[in-house]
Amino acid sequence: MNSSTQALGQLESARSLALGDGRYYPTIIPGVLPIIGPNTNAALETRRWGADFLAETFASPTWPSDAKETCSLTVLPTLRAYLEGENDAGVVKSAVQAAATIYPLVYRHIISTPHDTSNWQLMTAIKSNILRRMDTAPPGVRICCVKFVQQVVLVETPGMVADPRRPEQNDISLALVPRDHPLMLHANLEAEASGLLDRLLDIVHGDHSDALLVTAALNSLGMLVQRRPYIANKILSSVLNFNPLKLANSPMTPKNKVMMKSMERTTRALLVNVIKRNPEGPFTGRIQQYLERIHRMRLDVFDESNRKRPAPVEPTDGLDPSKRQRVGASIPSSHPVPPLPPGPVSFRQLFTLDPNGATAQFDVQAFKDPEQLLRILVPVLQSIDEAKLGNAINIVRSRYLDLSKTQARTAAAESASLNDEEEEYEPDFEPEDAEQIVNKLDSAPPDGMLPDRVPSAPLAPYKLPQAPPLTEHEIQKYGDGTVRRVFGMLSSLDETSSRGKTTKGGFNRLAASSYDRDSWVTILSRLATRAAAGLDDPDEHIKSAFSGLRKGNFSLSESIRSALYNYIMYDWKKRIDVAISWLNEEWYNDRLQADIAKMNAKLAMNGNATNSPACKGNYQRCALRLVDGIIAFAEGTDKVLLRFMSEIPELDRDILQRMKKMAEDPERIDLAIMVLQYLYMFRPPAKEICIEVLEDMWHTNDRAKPSAKKLLSRWRPEVLETDMKMESANGALEVKAV
Amino acid sequence: MSADPRLARSRPQQHQPTPVPPPPPPPPMGNLLSKPGSEGTPDESEQSPAPGQAQVVPDDMFKLKFCTVCASNQNRSMEAHLQLASAGLPTISFGTGSLVRLPGPTITSPNVYHFNSxxxxxxxxxxxxxxxxxxxxNGLLNMLSRxxxxxxxxxxxQDWVPGKPRLDHTEDQGAPGTEAGVxxxxxxxxxxxxxxxxxxLHNKGGKLNRPVHVFNVDIRDNHEEALVGGKAILxxxxxxxxxASQERGMYGDSGWQGGVGAARQGFDEKVPDILAEWQERWPNMPALWSLAWF
Incomplete structure (x- = not known):
């Protein structure tokens, strides 16, 4: 045996050479054949190797089929010898495989060389040997025979001729065989193919316990359907009549189970492949039906939970006619009770058993006298058949149970469906195809959707009850609360955000383009000034008796004003800008109101010329209040006051008089003088007033005299002169001056 | 079935609570065949190996050629690939997905790679x-380094051309025996x-005329199940x-015509029985099978 091991080593190296480059096959085959051939008395191992090698060689995709065709003729004697003189299953299997691959090649060779009788005879001998084996050989060989038969059917049925001018491009099929071929009779080939196809399909419909052969046949049919439309019809009709679950009637051994499942799955794969390749094919509908049916059957067969015999279906409220009759049993309800209407059910509907009966329509309220009703009811109750009443109660009870069950079920269904999804097999390691994810997303409910309500018990439209009207006091309280909240927010925003900003929108700014302090201040001051403006009754002074009641809107403005005031005074130096913008808003609103009043007055002039009520603005009031408040706290060094006085929109005598008052404090004389001087210089309209206030100060405030004198000597020297005169008059006019 | 000595070995495997997933340590490349097939988990070594089921198939014995397939050729097929190759069986592995998908930072944003490149x-x-x-x-790096x-x-x-020699894969584990690409x-x-x-395989059309047994073993896609599933596949x-090697040992008259009963059966026809017995041993991994064609 040493020589055979040595030979095997040589053969193996030749094989690896060919594996490395398929072009070596034509040169290697002639070298190998004498070693593996039938005449050499080769060892079993060598023959096995040889058969495997031949099968592998001609199946290899690494060398062209033209070269294979030439080489195939040289191996025919070897194959025939293997098949005729061999008992080893391994050798025969591989030889049949090789023959299956070679048959189309030889077939094509004979088409082009019609007089090569010897090779065709060899091939025919091989073919009949294989076909003879098909029914008797061990299953391992038979499956290879099945594949061989498939190859024969393939080449001996007409295929599509892609291009008649280039035969080498075409599928090897009956279409290539000329009608007058001396060796290959068209009709014979066709008949043989048809017969072999029947044998193939018979395997599918044959012994179902042999899943090996059945799946082997099914898996070889796919390619025939795909490449031979001519016979696809026949194949598919046959497959669609195949019942892979036939074994379900035999005992459910583990082997039978696995074989049934496998055949079912194999059939499915074949049919799905057919649909996939030709979705518009004539068979698609039938295939889908078949797949559905098989799927249901499989569930029936394999679903272990359904294996138990189901409880017998019996009508609970009657007698099953198919059952032995129980004599003497009374059938409780003769006429059927109509089911409840779908959807929400009223109690009346729940208890009404016969909606068409007269009693259902009867309104008991027609009895005005309860005594009368009693007289009727008691006899009626006495006359009621007990069985009937019990039956009716049972019906209502079952209705009620059904109702409560459906409600519970629909409620539970949602959570149950969630659980189901969780338990579904999710590869936690590797997500599905993108396609699947997209599908899943498509079928998922849109994100924002509320879960469906329980459909059987829809709620009546629910309206919030009307709140009781607020009292004046409550309105005031809640309004104040709201204002307080806004100011709370203001102080939390304080200082940090708005300091950096220098741009001012003025009156035309949007009140709140952002959420900083400025915006809130603007909103507040506009709320205070404009919101209720014009709503107060112009005849307010007349109806003073009711003014307390009518204060509603008006008082909102006032409470905002006082809140603003408090807010500013809480830290007036830092919040002076709030004060200024508030006063600006007040002033602007006053002007607007004045304009409107003027227009109204003009209109009114045409009619009855009543006196237009003098427009009582809020600006002056607020400005005075603020000035008073600030002066109380201002120190001599607080230049902020200077800014305040110069930036408020309108100055009048009353406001400036406060400077005079401030100057009564000797420490703040300079500040007051400074304010007046500044206003004199930069607020020309207020010039006169400034001088008058200063003059007044000069007259009344001795301590302020030196500072005032400086300015007055420039602005109004004549005051100083008259004063001198007065002094020179020795105080005679002093009383007059006061 | 209960007399099957393998039963005793496999049952506790299935029911043992697999604790922390110890992703299999990458075995040393060199002494591949001399190493016991199992990953050397303690419970495995404690139990005596079942008779007739050597963990490593000796080189002089006939060997079937195997191919393991999962979706991304990362976890389950690779675990099985490793175990089969470690047992000395010729093995290659593939994925059937359109792309290699690995978990990403979120469930909807997997890391996606191209196959074959x-x-x-x-x-x-x-x-x-x-x-x-x-x-x-989450064990990905460990798995990848394995x-x-x-x-x-x-x-x-789907990109595999059966029958195309795989000489460029000789460095892979389990490569010896798979050179011909079938x-x-x-x-x-x-x-x-x-x-x-x-x-x-329908699409490829069975051009090789070579039978192939296709099995499915349902394994959930996580590290623990892959480990158990790899054992089941082995x-x-x-x-x-x-x-198959028994069939190989039979010859001629002493072969299928000489014996009786099961001894007469060849490999292919035994497959349903083998699978049914296997299914009894591994009831949690529903199996399918079909004889298809390359």
Whole structure:
């Protein structure tokens, strides 16, 4: 045996050479054949190797089929010898495989060389040997025979001729065989193919316990359907009549189970492949039906939970006619009770058993006298058949149970469906195809959707009850609360955000383009000034008796004003800008109101010329209040006051008089003088007033005299002169001056 | 069935609570065949190996050629690939997905790679750079470093040309015996992959005329299940290989015509029985099977 091991080593190296480059096959085959051939008395191992090698060689995709065709003729004697003189299953299997691959090649060779009788005879001998084996050989060989038969059917049925001018491009099929071929009779080939196809399909419909052969046949049919439309019809009709679950009637051994499942799955794969390749094919509908049916059957067969015999279906409220009759049993309800209407059910509907009966329509309220009703009811109750009443109660009870069950079920269904999804097999390691994810997303409910309500018990439209009207006091309280909240927010925003900003929108700014302090201040001051403006009754002074009641809107403005005031005074130096913008808003609103009043007055002039009520603005009031408040706290060094006085929109005598008052404090004389001087210089309209206030100060405030004198000597020297005169008059006019 | 000595060994395996997933340590490349097939888990070594089921198939014995398939050729098929290759069986592996998908930072944003071109090493590097902590914690990096010791890149089943020599894969674990680019057995790890394999074989048209047993073993896609599933697949593969080598041992008149009963049966016809017995041993992994064609 040493020589055979040595030979095997040589053969193996030749094989690896060919594996490395398929072009070596034509040169290697002639070298190998004498070693593996039938005449050499080769060892079993060598023959096995040889058969495997031949099968592998001609199946290899690494060398062209033209070269294979030439080489195939040289191996025919070897194959025939293997098949005729061999008992080893391994050798025969591989030889049949090789023959299956070679048959189309030889077939094509004979088409082009019609007089090569010897090779065709060899091939025919091989073919009949294989076909003879098909029914008797061990299953391992038979499956290879099945594949061989498939190859024969393939080449001996007409295929599509892609291009008649280039035969080498075409599928090897009956279409290539000329009608007058001396060796290959068209009709014979066709008949043989048809017969072999029947044998193939018979395997599918044959012994179902042999899943090996059945799946082997099914898996070889796919390619025939795909490449031979001519016979696809026949194949598919046959497959669609195949019942892979036939074994379900035999005992459910583990082997039978696995074989049934496998055949079912194999059939499915074949049919799905057919649909996939030709979705518009004539068979698609039938295939889908078949797949559905098989799927249901499989569930029936394999679903272990359904294996138990189901409880017998019996009508609970009657007698099953198919059952032995129980004599003497009374059938409780003769006429059927109509089911409840779908959807929400009223109690009346729940208890009404016969909606068409007269009693259902009867309104008991027609009895005005309860005594009368009693007289009727008691006899009626006495006359009621007990069985009937019990039956009716049972019906209502079952209705009620059904109702409560459906409600519970629909409620539970949602959570149950969630659980189901969780338990579904999710590869936690590797997500599905993108396609699947997209599908899943498509079928998922849109994100924002509320879960469906329980459909059987829809709620009546629910309206919030009307709140009781607020009292004046409550309105005031809640309004104040709201204002307080806004100011709370203001102080939390304080200082940090708005300091950096220098741009001012003025009156035309949007009140709140952002959420900083400025915006809130603007909103507040506009709320205070404009919101209720014009709503107060112009005849307010007349109806003073009711003014307390009518204060509603008006008082909102006032409470905002006082809140603003408090807010500013809480830290007036830092919040002076709030004060200024508030006063600006007040002033602007006053002007607007004045304009409107003027227009109204003009209109009114045409009619009855009543006196237009003098427009009582809020600006002056607020400005005075603020000035008073600030002066109380201002120190001599607080230049902020200077800014305040110069930036408020309108100055009048009353406001400036406060400077005079401030100057009564000797420490703040300079500040007051400074304010007046500044206003004199930069607020020309207020010039006169400034001088008058200063003059007044000069007259009344001795301590302020030196500072005032400086300015007055420039602005109004004549005051100083008259004063001198007065002094020179020795105080005679002093009383007059006061 | 209860008399089956293998039963005793496999039952506790299935029911043992797999604690923390110890992703299998990449075995040393060199002494591949001398190493016991199992990963050397303590419970495995405590129990005496069942008779007749050597963990490593000796080189002078006939060997079937195997192919393991999952969706991305990362977890389940690679775990099985490792176990089969460690048992000395010729093995290749594939994925049937359109792309290699690995978990990303969220469930909807997986990390996606191309088959046949992105190496395990490159994926490892990218994930390590993306978020070392996350991918260490979910075991991805460990898995990838195991994979890169098995072969260089994930391969797609549909792009595989059966019969095309795989001489460029000689460095892969389990490569010896698979040079010709064909296998005798394909084992998928999920029904979806099983369907995809059968469908693709229909599309390929069976040009090789070579039978192939396609199995499905349903394994959930996580590290623990992959480990258990790998053992189950190895069990199946060893049973199949044993039957096949028995057939190989029979010859001529002393072969199928000489024996009686089961002894007369060849490998292929025994497959349903083998699978049924296997299914009894591994009831939690529903199996499918079909004889298809390359």
């Amino acid at each position: 992105t190496t395990y090493r490159a994926i490892h590097a990218e994930l390590a750079q993306q978020n070392t902590q996350l991918y260490t914690q 994979n890169l010791s098995i072969k260089s890149y994930p391969e797609r089943f 296998v005798d057995v394909v084992i998928t790890c999920e029904e979806r992959c099983f369907d995809a394999v059968l469908d693709d 069990d199946l593969a060893l049973s199949l290989n044993e039957a």
